[in-house]
Amino acid sequence: MRRKPIVGISMKIYQNRISDAIEYAQSISKLEKNDKDVDLFMLPSIGTIYPVSKIFNKEDNQIKFGSQNIASISNGAITGEFSIESLLDMKGTYVEIGHSERRRLLNETDTVINKKVKLTLKNGLVPILCIGEPKETNSSALKKEFQKILSADLDGIKPSMLENSIIAYEPYWAIGKSQAANADYVAMAHKIIRNVLNEICGEIAEKIRIIYGGSVSKETAGQVTKSPNVDGVFVGRFGHNPYNFQEIVNVVKASKLK
């Protein structure tokens, strides 16, 4: 099955000044103006989403945007959270859910993550569900781990709803490092994820894009996307320079669109 490659970047809270976010969004929008073979997205720091949305909502732009989190309810009493209602109002597309930093540092549980995935799908947006293991391990342990996480995070969701969803495989131990996980290990993990998705939601699993994230750079993006089960990359620090982001996109294109 041919799946369209996808490359995205999350700014976490590295880029928080509105002028910097606008400058970055304008740069990548210009650099990727004619790129229609690959889906592209940026997840700005929360305080900069609105100004960035104005750039990406222009007609000739190829890049979509989203948020790095949403509250588990759309409206009500959760102090300090970000509502999907705002993202819908800004015409966002993607919602990142369950990044390991949120799971570990903010104690986000699979129950809450499951609610967020459901809320995102109900509102017609695209969840980017992040999963990963805390330590490098073997294939049978990985399979057990992914079965546990995915069955909890996707519990009660009709398979047909998941067709456009994205799974980001982000091994905790490869985030914030000097280089990405080894390409063979990534290939193994993605294959297991695809199989587990098949167990959970049947043939829709073939349509779900699975992307790799964790210290990916222009040097490693080609290697990690070699496997047929890796549909793109989720970039962090090594895409903060817009030209590096563009190069990562080009490397992924060269690897996936042969």
Ligand code: PGA
């Ligand atoms: P990193 O972040 O590339 O800076 O490690 C990746 C991520 O957490 O998505």
